[in-house]
Amino acid sequence: MEESPLHSFELHDWIPISLGGLDVSINKAVMIMWIVVSLVTVLMVIAGSARKLVPGKLQNMAEIMVDFIRGIIMDTMGKEGMRFFPLIATLFLFILFSNLIGLIPGSYTVTSQIIVTAVFSCLVYGLSLVMGFFLHGVKFFGILVPPGTPGWLLPLMVPIELISQLARPISLAVRLFANMTAGHVILGVLFGLSISGGLLIGWLPFAFTIAMNGLEVGIAFIQAYIFTVLTCVYLGDAFHLHGHDEHAH
């Protein structure tokens, strides 16, 4: 049974739908997205409506996550960053649950699709640009000049900063995609080995599969966290513009 480790990333149109010439067919990834959305919705809405002073398990879990994201925002952006809380928290929950559901054998990892992570990173980076120009106007180009740069270094620094800025959305998208893909490729390879190895030797890669799955759960959390933190950092940069605003006060 020869199966490519990349086989699990393949998609097939289940229900072909065309919306004014745009192909919006339902496939496995879309189904999983819906499951993610409904799961997060059920979890958070129930937890949000519980409103008990001494929380139950579900409420406690939801509160820990919300408090966690609030802590990230407070650390990176400060109090005014809380206006982005719904966006950032939704992003975190969507990515986290996509990563986690992807670890269930037979399901699909939405975040292992480069286009999915790219949409998120473009959304975040686009928002940071829009907000930066909205708040600071033309002065937002100052983000290309690190504070304290001598004038004669500008021809060098501006291109470097420009590249680093443009690398942000790309690295953001690729990091999540690559981590998820790599993890599942490893799991696929190990599982393939244990299948082809038979009972005699196959238990060893199978044990590794289990261990890797545990590791992947951690990675699912870490990658969701990194994505969220970087989102906050990028938005915070646009907000404070090198922290000029912060120090001026």
Place this chain on the structure above:
Amino acid sequence: MPQFESHFFSSLIFWEILSFAILLFVLYKYAFPGILGMLEEREKKIKDSLDQAERHRSEAERKLKEYEAKLNTAAKEAEGILAAAKERAQRLMEENEQRMTTEAERIKGDATREIDQERRKAIQDIRAQTTELALMVAEKVVLRSLNEADHRKFADEALEALSKSYQR
């Protein structure tokens, strides 16, 4: 890699944006206000409880001080009452003693006066008797014939007897 198959891009982008938007809307509307509100409420509640505990503590301390002060006052008052009672008892005793002394003095005075009176009366009686006696003596002396020397002697004797009896 299957992920770079652009055939699925349009549907993935479409459904991702749609489902993300729906999720964002639902959570924004129904979940986050509740959870954030709950967190804040709990923070406030904990802070309030701590404040209240602090308030109660200081109040208890204040009450304790108050009671201690009251106790002190009560003790002082009791001391005062005791001292007053002692003083009163002392005074009563002294008063009593004084009254007794006065009474005794009075009785003694009365007795003395009575004795004095009796004595005076006795002296008067004696004097009267002495006079009578002297007269009797004189009579007897006069009745016997005596010479000058005898007269003198008898008179002396009588006088001496008189003065002796008077002295007694």
